[in-house]
Amino acid sequence: MATSPNSPTLRSWIDIPLGSDFPIQNLPFGVFETDERGPRLAVAIGRYVLDLYAASQYGFFEDLNELGDAQPKVFRRRSLNAFLRLGRPAWRAVRQRVSELLRHDEPRLRDNEEAVRACLLRQSEVRMLRPTKPNNYTDFYSSIEHATNVGTMFRDPANALLPNWRYIPIGYHGRTSSIVVSGTDIRRPNGQRKAPDEAVPTFGPSRQLDFELEMAFVVGTSTELGSTVDISEAEDHIFGLCLFNDWSARDLQSWEYVPLGPFLGKNFGSSVAPWVVTLDALEPFRVAGPAQEPAPLPYLSQSGAHNFDVHLEVALTPTGGSESTISRTNFGLMYWSMAQQLAHHASNGCNIEAGDLYASGTISGPTPDSLGSMLELAWRGTRPVPLADGSERKFLLDGDTVTMRGFAEKDGVRIGFGEVSGTVLPAHS
């Protein structure tokens, strides 16, 4: 019987640096290109990527019936979408086979010098691309701490949570066209801003540029319009998870958002990490979420552990300065689970599509150093965040780089998410 690719005892013949996000137990999927190689799918291992198209050409997946006649071309694409559409048996078969090929005691790839040269590239030598082409992007609002903080700041501390919040995994549709891969600079947006004490709005650069620490799940299995997803089967539709920064211009947002929700305060850019960690790899890290009170309506009711224990952190690096970690929190704190989000989303018959991104909303913890946005960390500008270089921040300045990282760890195995990073460019004049 095949060894589980999650087994803590597995070792690779590839040297994995201590603390690497990408041991043999992880094997996240992404898309890369180089000057010589067009876009191709890959799996991360240690400091390397394994080129799945090259591996396919060496016949390493030849006997995987789960791929049907899709290989090798499914591995030579600009996004994971076509691979996702093959379904979970195919995802699992490829991850299992890659795990086997990389095991310390498996010579097939290890001892084929030519194949090693063709299939393994240093991560520093490749350009990672946006992992999926999302046809749809939904942003939820599922951290009770975040929703409470925002409600306290902008509405009423005594009634910070709106009446619908504990019944509905609140979400809204975001913009897909402006989702970019980690490393892409983010231009500070211009827009309408009106402070409460100003009579009329003015147009100009946002003065309250912010990040939002989020995780997004990638849908792998589509549904038909008019059909729903039973909560007990919701996770079957999820391929994996990645880090996500939902950049926000708070001043644009607060002036525009009534009554139809955030728009230009959000859609100037969102950053996604290049590596999608499979739900399979995260299986050992299930945890129960917070108790839900009142109990969710039956279509959102679930028992068992449907959250994932992922440590998260946000670092800020000023131009030419050193990095300061400004927040540490955990994805396991989310009030609404991904399964609940997805079952809710499809409960009216709305169809979901392979490659879609569904982001969690800002992930904030209960303490002042575990908040997932600058808005909350600096509490609307009232307690500026100190940085290592002696400066402080109420919101982001031009030149600031925001980097988010995450990992799960247990039994000596660290399943990392890599990072999602972006640097703020000055607004166009």
Place this chain on the structure above:
Amino acid sequence: MATSPNSPTLRSWIDIPLGSDFPIQNLPFGVFETDERGPRLAVAIGRYVLDLYAASQYGFFEDLNELGDAQPKVFRRRSLNAFLRLGRPAWRAVRQRVSELLRHDEPRLRDNEEAVRACLLRQSEVRMLRPTKPNNYTDFYSSIEHATNVGTMFRDPANALLPNWRYIPIGYHGRTSSIVVSGTDIRRPNGQRKAPDEAVPTFGPSRQLDFELEMAFVVGTSTELGSTVDISEAEDHIFGLCLFNDWSARDLQSWEYVPLGPFLGKNFGSSVAPWVVTLDALEPFRVAGPAQEPAPLPYLSQSGAHNFDVHLEVALTPTGGSESTISRTNFGLMYWSMAQQLAHHASNGCNIEAGDLYASGTISGPTPDSLGSMLELAWRGTRPVPLADGSERKFLLDGDTVTMRGFAEKDGVRIGFGEVSGTVLPAHS
């Protein structure tokens, strides 16, 4: 010099029924298929569609340099997107050539019996498809009458318009996956509903299913992320316009929409008409919109006529019953123009993509019989709408068919939009 395809004196050798939406001056674009022919682009003429792929194979576009090496394959696609990406010179060249081929005094196609049989199909013999694959769909809220009515009903009649409304063409991102072509049935959604006098929400079929009469513009020319669109050039990005029904479940919407906007109350389905009327064909129908007070900020400031005089109507047909026209209004009434919507949308650097749909929001006029939704026509259920069969409606019933139509007319030329129609199916139990 070539005759303008808009000239009222043009006549076709094809018999155009009196009152047809599709005279030779219109020539809207769409996508069709039959059992024998895979998806292909087409132009509507009278009772027929002109198969552009077939026409291309007969060499009728051979000399159009604007098409580069894109033909004939650009005409054998499931959406207009690839054709749109060719740019306005290509759109114009094809429309001009089709106009020439269909002129009463032009024998090239007319006298080639075989080509006529290959290129012209009765509309009744083809299945029309969704005209574009929208990567993004934005719904605006640009009728001052509609926004005032909704504000009056749900908030405060004395302050019906929110403070931002006269400064911002308010909009939000909608769902692309559930946009379907006219003729597709719409399943009544289930969802959470909570009446003001109920303590907790329940889950079940929407009791307040509604339509929204809208027009959507199709973007033909993309922009890069981070770039903006000057208002004076905004119309250059627009390919054309089509009818759009933004079905809405008012009870789901009113419970879920704070603070992030409409979600499941909208994304169970939106219906788009199959024919996109080019902005070129609508050129003779420009009108000035309502005066804007206060004056828009400079980036939204424009002079001249940027609205379009399009008569619109909504008809409702109960199961087995006859059709009742329940609303008549005009697209020229919109407070915010399409150019203003687009310039605003891109003002923060958000990129727009060819094939995107940008809907107007509900189009309501100033009188009780010119309102664009059942919510307004029946004024939140307080004045039920009488139908021809003696029944009345507060909201839509299962089996109801809603059909929207539109046309512009001047100098004996009628530029019609066809129709967007859909029938309500009962909710899944």
